[in-house]
Amino acid sequence: SRMEGLLGETLKVTLTDGRFVVGTFQCLDKKKNFILYNCEETRRVSDENGVEGDAKRSLGLVMVPGKHLVSVELEEKKTPDDGDGASAGGGGGGGDGGGGD
Structure with a gap:
């Protein structure tokens, strides 16, 4: 089945209560x-000022x-690149060097 191909993959499951x-x-x-294993739950919460944020728990x-x-x-x-532009192995020129005379 289609789901067999997802075994071992990381899934995000949304629940009826918004979590x-x-x-x-x-x-x-x-x-x-x-x-699912190695799970983290995320839910929306509001502080006393009405500011919304995410509450997470393992x-x-x-x-x-x-x-x-x-x-x-x-x-x-997830990649090793956390947005700082220095990804491991990313954006290179394909490895041929391009400079052979």
């Missing part, structure tokens, strides 16, 4: 219950009931 869980996909049953192993799923997305792989 989302990001973790490594391990299993899916016939009722569309997802099992959960470890999680079973997400299929009836609470809104969406499932494949998370992009």
